[in-house]
Amino acid sequence: MLDVEVLYIIKxxxxxxxxxxxxxxIVNETINKIINRTCLKFLTTLDGxxxxxKQVYKISKFVPVYIFDGLILQPIYSNKSWNQLYVNICNIKxxxxxxxxxxxxxxxxxxxxxxxxxxxxxRYLKKCLKIKDNEIKKMKEEKYYG
Numbered sequence: 001m002l003d004v005e006v007l008y009i010i011k012x013x014x015x016x017x018x019x020x021x022x023x024x025x026i027v028n029e030t031i032n033k034i035i036n037r038t039c040l041k042f043l044t045t046l047d048g049x050x051x052x053x054k055q056v057y058k059i060s061k062f063v064p065v066y067i068f069d070g071l072i073l074q075p076i077y078s079n080k081s082w083n084q085l086y087v088n089i090c091n092i093k094x095x096x097x098x099x100x101x102x103x104x105x106x107x108x109x110x111x112x113x114x115x116x117x118x119x120x121x122x123r124y125l126k127k128c129l130k131i132k133d134n135e136i137k138k139m140k141e142e143k144y145y146g
Contacts, residue, residue, distance in 0.1 A: 001025070002038040004070035007091050007106045009034065011084035021091070021108045031084055038067055057131060064089070064128045069139070072132055074124045076114055085114075089128040095121050 002009075005020040009031050016034060018025040027034060036046040050063045065073040065086070073086040087104065096103045097118035104121070105111045114121065 001027070001034060002067070002071060004090065006071060006073075006088045007108070007110060008088060008112065009073070009086045011082070019110070021106075031086060032079070035065060035067075035073065035086070038071075039065075042067070053131065057127065059127060062124065064124070064131060066131050066135060069132065069136060072128050074128050076116060076121075076124075083115075087112075089125060090132070092125070095125065 001018065003020075005022070007019045007021065010017050010019070011031055012026075014028070016027045016029060016031050018027060018034070032046060039046050039049055046065065049065050049067070053059055053063050053066060062075050064075070067073065070090050072089050074089050076085040076087055077083055091107050093105045093107050093109075095118070096105070098113075102114040102116055102118045102121045103111055104114065
């Protein structure tokens with residue numbers, strides 16, 4: 001269900017929309033259950049991934065979820081928020097500021113408007129890219145020595 005084609009995942013009133021490059025899925029589960037099910041395929045849990053990122057990268061709020069290269073989900077709003085949203089930073093083409101809103105344009109030219117500052121979004125991207133770069137580096141080292 002969650003793969004490299006995911007652009008973002010957003011909570012609806014009683015379901016979750018998974019927006020991908022070419023399709024949109026509506027799932028009658030919470031975002032956390034959907035992400036956790038994907039993590040379980042890699043013999044981990046969502047809570048385990050979050051705790052690992054917190055400890056290794058010293059991040060305490062809005063912790064990104066690194067699932068694999070190509071799927072790094074950054075929460076934009078609080079998990080308890082009515083508009084819970086996770087963005088796959090790997091499929092972001094650009095981030096702009098338009099008036100008082102932040103606009104994300106994805107690789108398929110789809111755009112979403114966020115109610116967070118442009119500076120905050122840049123901080124999110126910076127920490128996600130640091131995690132991605134470090135994880136890719138570790139994978140290359142393991143392949144070389146493994």
